[in-house]
Amino acid sequence: MRILAIESTAHTIGVSVVSSSARSAKAVSLRNTEVLSNERAKYPSTDRGYIPRQLADHHAKKYAGVLEAALRKSKTAPEELDCIAYTQGPGIGHCLRVGFVAANSLSKTLEVPLVPVNHAIAHVEVGNWACGTKDPLVIYVSGGNTQIAAKTEVREKRKYAVLGETLDIGIGNFLDVLGREFKCAPPDAVGLLEEAAKGGNLFDLPYTVKGVDLAFAGLLTAVTRAVGGKKTSRRDACFSSVQNAFAMLVEASERVLCHTRNGELLLVGGVAQSKTLQEMYSLMAREQGAKSFVVPAQYAGDQAGMIGITAVKQVLAGMEYGNYEPNQDLRIDAQEIPW
Amino acid sequence: MRKTTTEDAGTKGARKPFSKGAEAELFPDSWYGRKALLKVRKRKEYRHPVLDLNLRGRRARREAKVLRVARAAGVKCPELFFEDEKNFSLTIEFLNGNLLSRVGKISQEHAREAGAQLAKLHSAGIAHGDYSASNLLATPNGICVIDFGLAEFTSNVEELAGDVLLFEKSLQTQSLGNAGELVAEFRKAYSRNFPRSKEVFSRVRMIAARARYRPKA
Numbered sequence: 271m272r273i274l275a276i277e278s279t280a281h282t283i284g285v286s287v288v289s290s291s292a293r294s295a296k297a298v299s300l301r302n303t304e305v306l307s308n309e310r311a312k313y314p315s316t317d318r319g320y321i322p323r324q325l326a327d328h329h330a331k332k333y334a335g336v337l338e339a340a341l342r343k344s345k346t347a348p349e350e351l352d353c354i355a356y357t358q359g360p361g362i363g364h365c366l367r368v369g370f371v372a373a374n375s376l377s378k379t380l381e382v383p384l385v386p387v388n389h390a391i392a393h394v395e396v397g398n399w400a401c402g403t404k405d406p407l408v409i410y411v412s413g414g415n416t417q418i419a420a421k422t423e424v425r426e427k428r429k430y431a432v433l434g435e436t437l438d439i440g441i442g443n444f445l446d447v448l449g450r451e452f453k454c455a456p457p458d459a460v461g462l463l464e465e466a467a468k469g470g471n472l473f474d475l476p477y478t479v480k481g482v483d484l485a486f487a488g489l490l491t492a493v494t495r496a497v498g499g500k501k502t503s504r505r506d507a508c509f510s511s512v513q514n515a516f517a518m519l520v521e522a523s524e525r526v527l528c529h530t531r532n533g534e535l536l537l538v539g540g541v542a543q544s545k546t547l548q549e550m551y552s553l554m555a556r557e558q559g560a561k562s563f564v565v566p567a568q569y570a571g572d573q574a575g576m577i578g579i580t581a582v583k584q585v586l587a588g589m590e591y592g593n594y595e596p597n598q599d600l601r602i603d604a605q606e607i608p609w
Numbered sequence: 610m611r612k613t614t615t616e617d618a619g620t621k622g623a624r625k626p627f628s629k630g631a632e633a634e635l636f637p638d639s640w641y642g643r644k645a646l647l648k649v650r651k652r653k654e655y656r657h658p659v660l661d662l663n664l665r666g667r668r669a670r671r672e673a674k675v676l677r678v679a680r681a682a683g684v685k686c687p688e689l690f691f692e693d694e695k696n697f698s699l700t701i702e703f704l705n706g707n708l709l710s711r712v713g714k715i716s717q718e719h720a721r722e723a724g725a726q727l728a729k730l731h732s733a734g735i736a737h738g739d740y741s742a743s744n745l746l747a748t749p750n751g752i753c754v755i756d757f758g759l760a761e762f763t764s765n766v767e768e769l770a771g772d773v774l775l776f777e778k779s780l781q782t783q784s785l786g787n788a789g790e791l792v793a794e795f796r797k798a799y800s801r802n803f804p805r806s807k808e809v810f811s812r813v814r815m816i817a818a819r820a821r822y823r824p825k826a
Contacts, residue, residue, distance in 0.1 A: 481739040481771075481775050513656075513660060521653075529743060550656075551655070553655040
């Protein structure tokens, strides 16, 4: 089976071609399922953050080129495609709409089925595929999302249940805002993490873990005020806020792990690329007797490969869909996982 | 004087932890002939050492104080025997019972008592910070509250609502389809014993609506 997948949740428009010879959704692995191409264009970060309308314009403009490259690199003729997959949500409405329209028109012209994919589940499934994990405790950290989730079965229905999560903003958004605030290069989470990796002195900041949930807003306010009031240097502020935020995240995950006792930990999402965070997780996992896995860098941030991999599983599981419309508020626990 | 230090409590072969939580390990102990638990906050390798030391110290001191105040206010919880300020360890009374998260089916009586105990705690100006079924003990003497590791002295409605929300969440995951009834019993007992319950419940709704990508109520 060959699937073309489109991702357009936030700052990235991506197109990927995935092929699979797996016989069942459960059997999908690196051995039988391959990402043939995974092309993308990212809207550059600016010192003002993102404006939804402009992101959507960017995606509409770049889509044709990205699609062409994805087909060419995978040596795929449109007639060879068995389905068209796309991100249904969660994400920014304007952006989701672009991907949906693109996928829908391809599906109609080629007369192949349309497969809606949950973006959050896709982040997890691409991690399972790449790392070979079966039933991990998932830590999903990206711009808009900070969730600690695991597969659970409630009345014979399997789902990813969110066991701990942020109560306000996602950790990536938190890092992005500080990256802009401190004029890092680039002015986002990437720039901030680079600055923080240079080290510094730790100063006391709010540390908000509420049971298994987290909150970042208090930390954000405190650190911007401390720098504004010249109570600390920019460098120490970057270092301390990252140390604090990541420790909170790892502690909340450790608390969940102590309840669920999963043997595997899987770190996914854009923020999973942070070496600092990866090291902290592996130390915690060792302490708790679990194995820790990190999604490979090329599948960490938003891209269409993960949508394709998840679509393969959905098709093999024979999933049916009542609604194809984009949904900004789709949650990871909104959907059944038949595999 | 006691001689147990954090180090030897953790490494002594003879002393296996009674339970190993995320934050602390509990070792069986005794205190002048009474069964006790030694609660040791271990160093977390993943945390910056300064942050780690601050957190462990702050939490151990606060937990000791909370235990004293809660007991005095009539909350069913373990008695604090000894506070070792150097090693961030506490010696507390051992209570016999089953964790509510392990009893299988939570009864209406359990839910009511959990509500009444939480109301008492909140009336004493304490928010528990981790009021889940794993931190409630079903004993012959009724529901007892344990693990005050994240507790705080506060009457801030946000923190109080956090306790209610967490307990209701754990009812959702653990009940066998009767979560609605249990929540109702829990809330009834809570409001009977805590005058600000209305305010707390309305904040619970706000918090739930605030979380990312929650289905809109």
